[in-house]
Amino acid sequence: MLDRLIAEELQADLVSAVIGREIIVLKQTGSTNDAILQIANPNSDEGLVVFAEHQTAGRGQRGNRWESAARKGLWFSILLRPKIALASSPRLTAWAAEAISSAIQNEFSLTPAIKLPNDVQIDGRKVAGVLIEMRAQEKAAHLAIAGIGVNVNQSLEDFPEELQDKAISLAMVLSTQVDRQKFAIALLRELDRTYCEKFGSTGL
Numbered sequence: 001m002l003d004r005l006i007a008e009e010l011q012a013d014l015v016s017a018v019i020g021r022e023i024i025v026l027k028q029t030g031s032t033n034d035a036i037l038q039i040a041n042p043n044s045d046e047g048l049v050v051f052a053e054h055q056t057a058g059r060g061q062r063g064n065r066w067e068s069a070a071r072k073g074l075w076f077s078i079l080l081r082p083k084i085a086l087a088s089s090p091r092l093t094a095w096a097a098e099a100i101s102s103a104i105q106n107e108f109s110l111t112p113a114i115k116l117p118n119d120v121q122i123d124g125r126k127v128a129g130v131l132i133e134m135r136a137q138e139k140a141a142h143l144a145i146a147g148i149g150v151n152v153n154q155s156l157e158d159f160p161e162e163l164q165d166k167a168i169s170l171a172m173v174l175s176t177q178v179d180r181q182k183f184a185i186a187l188l189r190e191l192d193r194t195y196c197e198k199f200g201s202t203g204l
Contacts (some may be wrong), residue, residue, distance in 0.1 A: 003071070003179065003180055003181060004025075004053065004071060005025045005051050005053065005180060005181055005184060006025070006181065007023045007024055007025045007051075009181065010023045010025075010049075010181065010184060010185060010188070011023045013185045013189075014185065014188055014189065014192070017047070017188065017189065017192040018046060018047040018192055018195065018196060018200075019046075019047045019049065019078055019080075019188055019191050019192035019195055020047060020049055020188045020189075020192060021045060021047040021048070022045070022047065022048045022049070023048075023049045023050075023051070024039065024048070024049070024050045024051070025050075025051045025052075025053065026050065026051065026052045026053070027052075027053050027054065028052060028053065028054040028055075028056065028070075029050075029052045029054075029055060029056070030055065030056050030057040031055060031057050031147070032050050032051070032052050032055060032075055032076055032077035032147060033077045033131065033133055033145045033147040035050050035052065035077070036048065036050040036077040036078075036079055036145055037135075037145065040079050040143075042137070044079060046079055046080045046081040047078070047079065047080075047192075048078070048079040049076055049077070049078050049079075049188065050076060050077050051074070051075065051076040051184070052075050052076070053070060053071050053075075054069075054070035054071070054075075055075045055149075069154050069158040069159075071153075071180075072151070072152060072153045072154045072158055072169070073149060073150055073151050073152045073153070073154065073169070073180075074148070074149070074150040074152055074180060074183070074184055074187065075148075075149050075150075076147075076148055076184075077145050077146060077147045077148070078145070078146040078148070078191070079143070079144075079145060080092070080143070080144040080145070080146055080195070080199075081142070081143060081144070082142065082144055082199040083199065084142070084199065085142075086134050086136060086142055089132050089134045089144065090117060090132075091198070091199075092132045092144055092146060092199075093117055093118050093130050093132050094117075095194060095195060095198050095199070096130040096132070096146050096148060096191065097114045097118060097119070097120055097128075097130050098114065098194065099187070099190045099191045099194045099195075100112075100120050100128045100130070100148065100150065100187065100190075100191075101113075101114055101120050102190050102194075103183075103186050103187040103189075103190040103191075104120070104122075104127070104128075104170070106186065106190070107183060107186050108170065108173075108174060108178075110122060110170075110173060110174075112127065112128075118130040118131065118132075121168075122168055122173050123168060123173070125165070125166055125167055125168035126151075126166060126167050126168065127150065127151050127167075127168050127169065127170065127173075128148065128149060128150040128151065129148075129149050130146065130147065130148055131146075131147040131148075132144060132145070132146055132147070133145045133147070150170075150183075150187070151167060151168065151169035151170065152169055152170050152171065152178050152180050152183065153169060153170070153171045153177050153178055153180065154167075154169040154171065154172070155169075155171070155172065156172065170183075
């Protein structure tokens, strides 16, 4: 059965968090990184998260396309205002990749590996990726969009033929379907905890 993400329930589990203080779930969008920029305004608090059940134009590093099978993965972007220089954006990529890896390890007792700069792999195949886009802001902390994609419940046939030996999902590794809502909460909690440690006012 294809489970769906419910924004109110996700938000209710993240009441004291920065990341996840506001959550929106779109049925479909081109790219969640583009969608969050359209939704956000100059005064938006950091921590807004936009999920899409289906991305039609998901992006990876170097302009690569990210395959986003409908309701099979977690495709989302986070609005951030880290107090770092634009040139330090690789720190955000490393933070997100490490948090994804830790959440997978904690929830499923798997041992992912980070392939620099922005991929999380299991058995040498990509299970998740990160795309950070920074925007300079006048008289305000720089805006950063952290785009994250995690392959959760795809079967091999959900990936294009050219990616079938390069991509993998959590369900393929575990031989069982994963509760996306539950894993989304665990992942957002880990992202929030580590973001506040590394980029909060006490982590600079």
